[in-house]
Amino acid sequence: MSNCSRRNFLKNSVLLGTAGMIGCSSTSSDSTNPFVEVKDNSAPVVTEPPPNALAGKKLPTAVLGKTGITVPILSHGGLYELNTIMVARALELGINYFDVADCYLGGQSEIVLGKTLQKLGKRKEAFIVSKYHPKVPNDMIEGINERLTNLQTDYLDAYYIHQLGDGEYPQGCELWPKMKEWKDVAEKLKKEKKINFFGFSCHAGILPQAMEAAAEGGFVDLIMFRYNFRSVNSDALNRAIDKAKKANIGLVAMKTQGGRVSFQTKADAFKEKGFNQAQSTLKAVWSDGRIDTIVSNMPSLQIVQENATAALENRISAVERELLDKYAKETNHLVCHGCDNICSPHVSTPVRIGDTLRYLMYHDNYQDPTMAKTLFSRLPSEARAAILRTDYNQAEMACPHGLKIGKMMSEALNKLA
Numbered sequence: 001m002s003n004c005s006r007r008n009f010l011k012n013s014v015l016l017g018t019a020g021m022i023g024c025s026s027t028s029s030d031s032t033n034p035f036v037e038v039k040d041n042s043a044p045v046v047t048e049p050p051p052n053a054l055a056g057k058k059l060p061t062a063v064l065g066k067t068g069i070t071v072p073i074l075s076h077g078g079l080y081e082l083n084t085i086m087v088a089r090a091l092e093l094g095i096n097y098f099d100v101a102d103c104y105l106g107g108q109s110e111i112v113l114g115k116t117l118q119k120l121g122k123r124k125e126a127f128i129v130s131k132y133h134p135k136v137p138n139d140m141i142e143g144i145n146e147r148l149t150n151l152q153t154d155y156l157d158a159y160y161i162h163q164l165g166d167g168e169y170p171q172g173c174e175l176w177p178k179m180k181e182w183k184d185v186a187e188k189l190k191k192e193k194k195i196n197f198f199g200f201s202c203h204a205g206i207l208p209q210a211m212e213a214a215a216e217g218g219f220v221d222l223i224m225f226r227y228n229f230r231s232v233n234s235d236a237l238n239r240a241i242d243k244a245k246k247a248n249i250g251l252v253a254m255k256t257q258g259g260r261v262s263f264q265t266k267a268d269a270f271k272e273k274g275f276n277q278a279q280s281t282l283k284a285v286w287s288d289g290r291i292d293t294i295v296s297n298m299p300s301l302q303i304v305q306e307n308a309t310a311a312l313e314n315r316i317s318a319v320e321r322e323l324l325d326k327y328a329k330e331t332n333h334l335v336c337h338g339c340d341n342i343c344s345p346h347v348s349t350p351v352r353i354g355d356t357l358r359y360l361m362y363h364d365n366y367q368d369p370t371m372a373k374t375l376f377s378r379l380p381s382e383a384r385a386a387i388l389r390t391d392y393n394q395a396e397m398a399c400p401h402g403l404k405i406g407k408m409m410s411e412a413l414n415k416l417a
């Protein structure tokens with residue numbers, strides 16, 4: 001079974017194995033054992049997790065910039081159900097940062113995490129981040145109450161504008177992180193004690209500009225951004241990271257795997273040399289001392305264990321670095337790097353290349369067609385309608401990674417429309 005298939009198998013095993021349990025909102029549990037579920041009118045069902053191979057070990061930590069909060073260098077992304085098994089194991093390892101959003105699993109990611117933390121009585125130990133898609137600053141104020149209700153809490157540790165710069169946001173949004181209207185919202189929510197920290201997530205081409213704006217604005221506490229072994233050499237991004245770090249903003253990396261499922265065989269080719277692609281890509285990011293934590297998509301205990309093992313030995317070796325560079329060279333043309341400020345000026349229609357290809361990645365790599373289709377449907381209708389009639393020749397020539405943009409855009413339309 002390939003690593004990809006194995007991960008999918010494990011993901012499905014865990015999710016299927018716990019889905020019924022989570023769906024039983026009227027169940028109660030033995031509060032002394034997070035792995036025992038008592039269904040109504042039935043005997044307790046012991047949902048025994050696999051043993052913790054890292055028992056007794058705690059992951060290394062880092063201070064999240066100006067927040068002063070200490071978090072593990074590996075954190076949980078929430079594109080899956082953070083149920084009692086997942087959260088209890090995470091806490092055993094010291095992983096207490098949980099990242100969810102209004103749109104993950106159609107809102108279920110927040111609801112399940114809230115219910116789980118209540119059940120385990122661990123709200124105070126957790127660092128909860130949730131995210132929202134505002135159109136104007138006041139939307140963040142309207143969105144907070146639903147986040148708190150879903151998560152069964154009266155405060156968020158951090159609240160992010162989600163995916164700043166995506167197709168749903170207006171031009172010029174890269175300046176929001178230094179605009180007074182947004183500062184006022186962040187301060188109001190903090191004053192009302194509904195949030196402790198404010199930030200944004202971003203994987204769009206505007207990332208360097210948004211990051212620099214945040215460093216200048218002074219009110220953004222945290223930035224979660226796309227950063228991986230493919231992007232570490234971007235000059236513009238590196239300058240922006242330096243500036244944000246100097247402003248003491250907490251830096252959270254995401255999308256650290258740099259896309260992979262469709263070309264897993266390339267990684268498999270390096271295996272005999274001891275190359276574990278998932279672990280090496282994480283170590284490449286941790287080796288950049290500017291990054292405080294990685295939010296990782298870890299939908300099974302097996303993946304948590306693999307990633308936690310990498311976190312315990314978090315510096316990349318010279319051999320791994322060399323293999324990773326070779327792997328990047330062989331696969332860079334297969335994955336969109338999100339630098340659509342380069343290719344977009346070379347098309348004459350309003351298509352959104354970076355957004356569309358990222359949603360294709362959500363569909364294929366993250367295997368979350370619902371979220372991928374929802375995000376695609378939020379693109380302006382003219383951006384969707386123009387996909388097939390657009391001439392991508394010039395954009396393909398401009399793409400520094402040699403992507404077959406036209407082919408990938410029509411594939412995205414077929415899968416997401």
Ligand code: SF4
Pocket residue numbers: 335336337338339340341342343344353354357398399400401402403405
């Ligand atoms: S198609 Fe190429 S230039 Fe455009 S965003 Fe993707 S990687 Fe960057």
